[in-house]
Amino acid sequence: MRAVWFLILIVFLVYKSLLAVERPSTVHDVYFKGTDYELHVYKIYGRIPGNTMLIVGGIQGDEPGGFLSADLYSDLRLEKGDLIVVPRANFKSIILFNRGVDGDMNRIFHKNRIETEMDKVVAIIKKLMSESDIFLHLHDGWGFHYPKYIDSLRNPKRFGQSIITDADIYECGNGKKIDLKNIALKVLNEVNQKIGEEKYYMHYFNTNTDDPKTPFSDMKKTATYFALKKYCIPAFGIEASKNLPSVEMKVLHHNYAVNAFMKLFDIIPEQPKIFLPKPEFKYVVLQINGDPKIVENRKILFVPKGAMVETIHIESNYKRGLSCDFLGINGLNDMGVPIKIEKDTTVIFRKDNEKIGEVFLKVLGKTEDKNLVFIIEVNGKKEAFLDGETLKVKRGDKIKIVKAFYENDDGSDIAINFKGFVPKNVNTNTGDDRGYLIEIDDSFLKKYSIYVDKEVYPVEAKSIDGEKLGRIYIAIDQ
Template identity: 30%
Template sequence: MKRFLTILLGCLVVFAGSAMANNHFDFSLHKLEADRPGNTLLVIGGIQGDEPGGFNAASLLVTHYRIKKGNVWVVPNLNFISIIKRSRGVHGDLNRKFATIGDSDPEFDTISRIKAIMLDDQVDMVLNLHDGSGFYRPTYVDRTHSPHRWGQSIIIDQKQIPARLFGNLDKIANQVVAEVNHYLFSKEHVYHVKNTRTREGDTEMERTLTYYAIRNRKPAFGVEVSKTFPTHKRAYYHLQVLEAYMDLLGIEYERTFRLSARGVRDAIKSGAKLAFYDNKIFLDVTDARKRLGYIPLKKASEIVFRPSSPLVAVVESGESYRVFHGNRRVTRLYPQYFEYDSSINAITIKIDGDERKVDFGNMVKVGRSFLVVPEKGYRVNVIGFYKPGTGDESGISIHKDDIKKRFSVDKKGRIYRVEVYRKKKFSGMVLVRFSDKREDLITSDSSKVSLLNVSDSRNGPRENDSSVKSEDSSYLGR
């Protein structure tokens, strides 16, 4: 089935769930639902923490897709602690606990919750995303290409089940394979259907998520991408498969990037932002320094944050907090604790001579210089800027070279913190981002960055995408 996909360009769509910093991580369920009813697809990523192609692809569904018809439910981080620790399974293989599990098993609640979600009456089909070894081939070619490998295959446990809808698993899997094979980087990457014939005595597969689903008459498929690829190419193939299934189920959708290797890579890299305490603090840690010091956290309070991606986590570690994006540690936060002031929620800044009001929790783009307009009773601290004899840094025109680069949020030395205080209390923060003349600047306004609900995504300029070669010599997709 071929469709033209409308792409939302230049649009930031980010996840707005809240979480607390701790060392225990439950998975999250994200229901992407349209006003126009239709079938419901459940997508599960991260059942094994050492398979980043699957959990990054599932996360991109949450952050960069909008469903126009039907529903897509996504669990992108089923085994979150194992994702962070880059482990197949901290407490054993989670995908071998669906037949039996003792109530003393630390993953008993996880298994119980995901089983209930799968068996929800609204769910019509389940996809479990994996990164597998080598390249599956129906007949032996060599050690890497053989029936014993899993990569580049759609897994079914048996040909058919007595389901209300979509019971012919073999036919559906072959339709998806035929579609996805139009969008390969190389002929070696060809997809095949792999039938494990689980009920014929495969005791290993009898304990898996997909077999649990089909035993309960829920159509379910394993989606395997070869581990030989880098993460962004694994995610690319996962998304090709996911879109083929959505097309087959009649689910209509939009995404905010081109489905190419470069487009997926950039989308994954864009996803590490977080806000604390109702946007009092906003940090873009996509390319953050290894450590960020003197972060003004709230005294005697739990660390509550809102991430831009369901793969962003904040982990308490002694006197600091480690920030993860999936299985990558992006930075470490060293806090300084303050009482908070709630008397204001914005400041006025002159940016390159133009005056504008900026809410706390946003990032503004600066070309040459900025100046925070003085506000009686408040003082401004630009982290990394110093002028002898100055306790308040408002009213001063500040250029990039006036700030010590080692205090930037990012490694390139472009993003800096502007903090506001009322006496000894912290009022809020704005980020300033000095633009590079070599960049292609997307907007000329304040470049407001906020954490939005998926359903609140704003539509940018649109253009049709088709299956032609992109500039990075990779297929754009359907």
């Protein structure tokens, strides 16, 4: 009996540990990848658990203040609480800078059936609402919302520069009351102090969505109303104005509002963000005699003797602390220094003190190089030959040229030409004889033999650029 309880306990603990999320961390989910409605969701878990705030931007494609602000929050790291950020809800409309190419995505939240691509996006946003304690919906609206009619741009029907609620106090189905107005006024007080200029102040805007007499009954189809009604979470529309003088100001005013909401809901950013993933080397851009080339980790790059080689960019998951070192030449940090390459050289790359990658520069057109290795299969058995060596075969033997390679290279780029051998049943002779099963017989072109009275054929390795790298010889026994 005790064993059963023990087992139940173990199962419970394992289950709990599977549910536990790593803190702090960011989980990035991508939906509908490669389609017009590609959707990115960032779940940012703070060091200490707390409230979860959902921030959605770009549900309408022509509101950059909202989606560019939301975008900035995707990269946050949090000391306390969680964020779920959907920076670009309607990617297709953002690409086309259009309010809604396939209709208004913020007028379909009342729908239940999932029929269109937009419905699929909306279904995901609804799911995220169910995981949240508060929802902010970022928009750029026309004009300036103001409680009194001033002019056509500044009046109670304009949406710009406002925080929108569906009710002052919303009563959920379960009787819980949410004081939306009080929250919004606290945020507005803080935001307007930051904005400073009165003509740009944000104002409180209650659309009274459930009131039968409201001129804004359309709001029943929106995301904020859905979150409030279905999940009983405080939901606010934050509107910058499309008529603000710059995109930067629109983003800034959004940030003021989001920051004030975060503060109120005790969601605290980590400042500065700690970023310590394992350093990764992706590739380096080397300029060879003025010609840029992308080189991946541990690759060989063939350069002409005396070439000027300069490291112009190291692609890594870090921007700073990167260096490159041409071993034995110049100092420790050769970033951006043109270096003349006279002999084979290894270049290593570091992030601070950690080596993250290396590439090998091989000088072309030299004879002293002995580390080119040829692999030849002789009667089914692989044998290695160094540059300059001779393989002795007799008639009836079967050979296959497998490859030639340098140390640290896989040799896939090195072609090998068996001079005097012509592959049968092949239309064009590419000069690369790797992979053929070659029977030693009388069919070789004797003019390629390096002796008149003996059959000794050179087998040459060449780089993709056609430079000769080395050769071995195949001597056919008389």
